[in-house]
Amino acid sequence: MSQSISSRFTLRARYVFDGRGRVLEDGFVSVEGALIAAVGTGDEVSPVADSDQIDLGDVAILPGLVNAHTHLEFSMLSGPLGQPGIRLVDWIPLVIAHRTERVPSVDESVAVGLTESAASGTTLLGEIATEGWSGAPLNQAAIGGTVFFEVIGLLPEQRALRLEQARQRAGWHGLQGWQTGLSPHAPYSVSQALVADLVELADRRRLPLAMHLAESPEEVELLRTGRGPFREWLESMGLWSPDALACGSRILDYLRMLATAPRALVIHGNYLDEDEIAFLARHCRTMSVVYCPRTHAFFGHAPHPVERLLAVGARVALGTDSRASNPSLSMLDEMRFLARARPGIPREQIVQLATLFGAEALGVGDRTGSLEAGKQADMVLVSAAQGQRYDPYSAVLDSDEPVIATIQSGRLAFGELPNC
Numbered sequence: 001m002s003q004s005i006s007s008r009f010t011l012r013a014r015y016v017f018d019g020r021g022r023v024l025e026d027g028f029v030s031v032e033g034a035l036i037a038a039v040g041t042g043d044e045v046s047p048v049a050d051s052d053q054i055d056l057g058d059v060a061i062l063p064g065l066v067n068a069h070t071h072l073e074f075s076m077l078s079g080p081l082g083q084p085g086i087r088l089v090d091w092i093p094l095v096i097a098h099r100t101e102r103v104p105s106v107d108e109s110v111a112v113g114l115t116e117s118a119a120s121g122t123t124l125l126g127e128i129a130t131e132g133w134s135g136a137p138l139n140q141a142a143i144g145g146t147v148f149f150e151v152i153g154l155l156p157e158q159r160a161l162r163l164e165q166a167r168q169r170a171g172w173h174g175l176q177g178w179q180t181g182l183s184p185h186a187p188y189s190v191s192q193a194l195v196a197d198l199v200e201l202a203d204r205r206r207l208p209l210a211m212h213l214a215e216s217p218e219e220v221e222l223l224r225t226g227r228g229p230f231r232e233w234l235e236s237m238g239l240w241s242p243d244a245l246a247c248g249s250r251i252l253d254y255l256r257m258l259a260t261a262p263r264a265l266v267i268h269g270n271y272l273d274e275d276e277i278a279f280l281a282r283h284c285r286t287m288s289v290v291y292c293p294r295t296h297a298f299f300g301h302a303p304h305p306v307e308r309l310l311a312v313g314a315r316v317a318l319g320t321d322s323r324a325s326n327p328s329l330s331m332l333d334e335m336r337f338l339a340r341a342r343p344g345i346p347r348e349q350i351v352q353l354a355t356l357f358g359a360e361a362l363g364v365g366d367r368t369g370s371l372e373a374g375k376q377a378d379m380v381l382v383s384a385a386q387g388q389r390y391d392p393y394s395a396v397l398d399s400d401e402p403v404i405a406t407i408q409s410g411r412l413a414f415g416e417l418p419n420c
């Protein structure tokens, strides 16, 4: 942490995005301790008396960004694995090879990823933890989130051991600001019986789940027919079992299982059909889709159903996924990419996808995700010197201006503030 701020301060800026679709011009955010005390414009609400006043000038203040899906173990990679357009089933062996060859430890990579996340405005993460993940880097982390412990096991003989390991992981008490969850990896890597076990465990321990679902056409093909490239690859690895999944299954079968957990993230959801989209809308209080726009583009998938999901009231959050399929962990870059790639999505909604909806997806929407009195003082300050004049969304999204500072719970997680 490069600089401390006083326990009572007021930030004034050209734009304050409240995360609920409102932008306050010449607005302010007053902070007392870890919480927001007041938000408004000069003539709306008086800032807290006796607080340090910091005028940021041409700056936009947004709620802290929420990266609802990442694997920080790959944060040392300088670029994605494989070429753009690679099939997921061909990319996974590259990931496995990288895991066996890599020199830096998982902890070193996670530490680098946490630093990059804070430096690009993220205050809350949905992190997937695999083997070698110790949690030690979280002691130093300036940001928080949920750690979903990954479970993989397609073979019947793996079921009992994997469930026991998950039970032990479920007992991880975490650190301040971090919650525990479980992640049955995907339909092609976890048997349906084990997914059912994990959902039951999550329900008993009141834990959230995150599962990669409807990510590729080959996954949907495997479920429907029991055949295709995933089966061929699994057989070549000695990992295929005809008992792993019932032939004629569909993504909806998994959604029905996940719906009985306290909360669930459907990671990707690139190939959800209309029934599945309607199901997710009906379960929007506990289920969310995490769309990863640049990773989606890297694999060259068919257009993501994000607009159909939003139109019927399903909850969508954004994630970067990892540096194995994305050039950076910056949620600001993710929002800017999405604004360019999908101009049909209202820009205020893009901000919400990356803030409040992400916080709600991770179960903490009552505490963070928007700039409101009483919530945690989690925010990101972005230079607003570019973009079309008088258009605050353009100033943030049609620009390559950097993050100036990231504040979590009233403390600087990255950057510096002037005059304090």
Ligand SMILES: [Zn+2]
Binding pocket: 069, 070, 071, 128, 212, 267, 321, 322
């Ligand atoms: Zn992932």
